[in-house]
Amino acid sequence: TPYEIAPGAWALPGIASTHADALWAGIHKVIQSHPLRHLVTPGGSRMSVAMSNCGDLGWVSDEAGYRYQGTDPLTQTPWPAMPEGFREMAISAAEQAGYPAFEPDACLINRYAPGARMTLHQDKNERDYSAPIVSVSLGLPAVFELGGLERGDKVQRLSLQHGDVLVWGGPARLRFHGVRAVDPGQHLLTGAHRFNLTFRKAA
Ligand code: MD3
Ligand code: FE
Numbered sequence: 001t002p003y004e005i006a007p008g009a010w011a012l013p014g015i016a017s018t019h020a021d022a023l024w025a026g027i028h029k030v031i032q033s034h035p036l037r038h039l040v041t042p043g044g045s046r047m048s049v050a051m052s053n054c055g056d057l058g059w060v061s062d063e064a065g066y067r068y069q070g071t072d073p074l075t076q077t078p079w080p081a082m083p084e085g086f087r088e089m090a091i092s093a094a095e096q097a098g099y100p101a102f103e104p105d106a107c108l109i110n111r112y113a114p115g116a117r118m119t120l121h122q123d124k125n126e127r128d129y130s131a132p133i134v135s136v137s138l139g140l141p142a143v144f145e146l147g148g149l150e151r152g153d154k155v156q157r158l159s160l161q162h163g164d165v166l167v168w169g170g171p172a173r174l175r176f177h178g179v180r181a182v183d184p185g186q187h188l189l190t191g192a193h194r195f196n197l198t199f200r201k202a203a
Contacts, residue, residue, distance in 0.1 A: 001013070002096055002097060005146065005156075005158065005166075005172075006146060006156070006172050006175070007170065007171045007172060008168065008169050008170030008171040008172035008173065009146070009166065009167070009168050009169075009172035009175075010096075010097035010098070010166070010167045011158075011164065011165075011166055012093055012096060012097065012164070012165040012166070012167065013161070013163075013164050014161070014163040014164060015093065015096075015163065015164075015165050016089060016093075016136045016137075016138070016163045016164070016165050017162060017163030018163075019085060019089055020138060020162070020163060020189055021189075022083075022085045023085065023086065023089070023136065023138060023197065024138065024189055024190070026054075026083035026085060026086055027109055027138075027195060027197075029080070029083070030052060030053075030054045030080050030083075030109060031052050031109065033075070033077075033080060034052045034053070034054075034072050034074070034075055034077075034079060034080060035052065035074065035075075036050035036051060036052050036109070036111050037050060037051065037052070037074055038050050038051075039051055039060060039061040039062065040061065040062055040063065041061055042061065042062070042063060042064070042065050042066065044063065047061070048112075048113075048115065048116035048117055049110045049111065049112055049116050049117075049118055050110075050111040050113075050116075051108060051109060051110055051111070052072075052109045053072070053079045053106065053107060053108050053109065054079050054080045054081065054082045054083065054086070054107045054109070055079060055081070055082040055104065055105050055106045055107045056070060056079070056082075056105045056106065056203070057069065057070055057079070057105055057106040057202045057203060058070070058072060058079040058106060058108070059106065059108045059125065059200075059202070060073055066125050067125060068106060068125060068126075068202040068203070082104070082107050086107055086197065086199070087104065089136065089165075090102065090104050090107075090134045090136075090197075090199035091103075091104070093134050093136075093165045093167055094132055094134055094167055094169075096167075097132070097167035097169070098169075099131075099132045099167060099169050102131060102132060102134070102199075102201070103131075103201060104134070104199035104200060104201055105200075105201055105202055105203055106199070106200045106201070106202040107197055107198065107199050107200075108197070108198040108200070109195065109196075109197060110195065110196040110197075110198065111193050111194075111195055112140070112142065112179070112182040112193060112194040112195070112196070113182070113192065113193055114140075114181075114182055114183060114184035114185070114192065115181050115182065116181065116182055116194075117178070117179055117180055117181040117182070118178050118179040119178050120145060120147055120151065120155070120176045120177065120178040121176065121177070121178065122174055122175070122176055122177075123173075123174075123177075123200070124174070125202070126200055126201065126202050127201075127202065127203055128201060129173050129174060130173075131169070131200070131201035132167050132168055132169030132170075132173065133167070133168045133169070133173065133198060133199065133200050134165065134166070134167050134168075134198070134199040135165065135166045135167075135168070135196055135197065135198045135199070136164075136165050136196065136197040136198075136199075137160040137161065137162065137163070137164045137165075137166075137194065137195075137196055138162055138163070138189065138190055138194070138195040138196070138197070139162055139187040139189060139190025139191075139193050139194045139195050140162075140182055140183070140185045140187050140190065140192070140193060140194040141159060141160060141161050141162070141183075141185075141194070142159075142160050142179050142180065142182050142194050143157055143158070143159055143160070143179070143180040144157070144158045144159070144160050144166075144177065144178075144179055144180075145157055145158075145177060145178045145179070145180065146158060146175060146176075146177050147175060147176030147177060147178075148175060148176065149174055149175060149176070150176075151176055153176065155176075157180075162187065162189070162190075179196075182194050
């Protein structure tokens, strides 16, 4: 049962749990050829979250900046295709949240080990902010922070569990957000990690 967290932002609690095995198999296949790695921010810091991508475009960061590109800078080969099950899950979630015709061309795979976090930021590297972003949480839980359109705005905290899907569109698309440091734990599927899949229309 979807509920609106904030105008344009929808939570679909647990809807990915029944697809978790297929999503996990897809993650494994992608990271076999395009390993998870810790990217460096333009400021020179190593990100605590390890990342890889699938789809036509992948999100990367280095000294030159944040951007999407078709080739993995580590392997210098194109990102693997988005597994069909990933695509279907993302499109169906967007539809259930009232965003029909979502066509994701990028899927970022984030892996959080205990202590890994994502500081408050906006997702602004996409060409078209009219498309929503779909995010799928797997494994260990996390506390998500949702701010406003300005960095100093009050932050709302939200607990994210295995199988939860969030859809961010319309007036929520450019809100600041982050993930608090993940606590140590064990999950039957993902072991000592939290994984997040983020589907976007980048081009
Ligand atoms: C809220 N990842 O990769 S996805 C990211 O759990 C990122 O790994 C987080 O933020 C994670 O950029 C959260 C959820 C998300 C994505 C886009 C948003 C939340 C958002 C855009 C606007 C508001
Ligand atoms: Fe983000």
